[in-house]
Amino acid sequence: GQQLNQSPQSMFIQEGEDVSMNCTSSSIFNTWLWYKQEPGEGPVLLIALYKAGELTSNGRLTAQFGITRKDSFLNISASIPSDVGIYFCAGQLGSNTGKLIFGQGTTLQVKP
Amino acid sequence: NAGVTQTPKFRVLKTGQSMTLLCAQDMNHEYMYWYRQDPGMGLRLIHYSVGEGTTAKGEVPDGYNVSRLKKQNFLLGLESAAPSQTSVYFCASTDLLGSRGAYGYTFGSGTRLTVV
Numbered sequence: 001g002q003q004l005n006q007s008p009q010s011m012f013i014q015e016g017e018d019v020s021m022n023c024t025s026s027s028i029f030n031t032w033l034w035y036k037q038e039p040g041e042g043p044v045l046l047i048a049l050y051k052a053g054e055l056t057s058n059g060r061l062t063a064q065f066g067i068t069r070k071d072s073f074l075n076i077s078a079s080i081p082s083d084v085g086i087y088f089c090a091g092q093l094g095s096n097t098g099k100l101i102f103g104q105g106t107t108l109q110v111k112p
Numbered sequence: 113n114a115g116v117t118q119t120p121k122f123r124v125l126k127t128g129q130s131m132t133l134l135c136a137q138d139m140n141h142e143y144m145y146w147y148r149q150d151p152g153m154g155l156r157l158i159h160y161s162v163g164e165g166t167t168a169k170g171e172v173p174d175g176y177n178v179s180r181l182k183k184q185n186f187l188l189g190l191e192s193a194a195p196s197q198t199s200v201y202f203c204a205s206t207d208l209l210g211s212r213g214a215y216g217y218t219f220g221s222g223t224r225l226t227v228v
Contacts (some may be wrong), residue, residue, distance in 0.1 A: 043142075098145075098162070
């Protein structure tokens with residue numbers, strides 16, 4: 001089946017640093033989504049992207065929908081300890097079922 | 113407004129036992145999903161439903177069954193649990209928002225299942 005390749009798998013950074021992670025696929029997606037999961041909780045939607053080339057921000061987070069529609073990236077600027085968690089990308093292929101395909105996740109740790 | 117509620121939160125089963133995981137949403141969403149999360153593998157779709165009375169297979173359906181008798185509830189059943197089904201199970205729901213089709217799932221907080 002379709003797969004999303006998310007990288008890096010994990011990051012350990014210093015507070016204040018910027019972070020970048022990305023997802024690539026061999027399939028074309030109509031929608032890209034970025035989620036954050038904190039320990040013991042379900043993922044929470046951070047940013048949704050609907051159009052190729054779209055660049056969207058949510059506070060210190062910025063995400064872009066790749067021009068080829070096969071990739072997306074998420075940047076976090078000036079990281080803080082509460083940014084710790086697992087970040088997932090997800091793509092939606094265009095069916096009317098709402099099914100999403102998720103990347104493997106990027107685990108982010110921030111050292112104060 | 114509770115959103116998506118999953119019960120139970122934790123469970124330990126012996127191999128061969130059966131159980132049902134319950135997902136309830138109070139947002140009147142049409143679409144509901146069951147995912148499993150395993151380390152390094154992200155979230156994989158088990159089964160889903162696009163409306164009351166409908167169900168369909170996802171990416172990893174073997175060993176699981178589902179039912180959606182009421183719009184607000186989506187049940188996931190394990191008939192004969194196996195150690196390979198040890199995982200964290202997440203339920204999610206969504207509704208299509210106009211032409212943009214947000215697909216922004218609302219997730220439950222998960223059920224951690226261990227099969228010994």
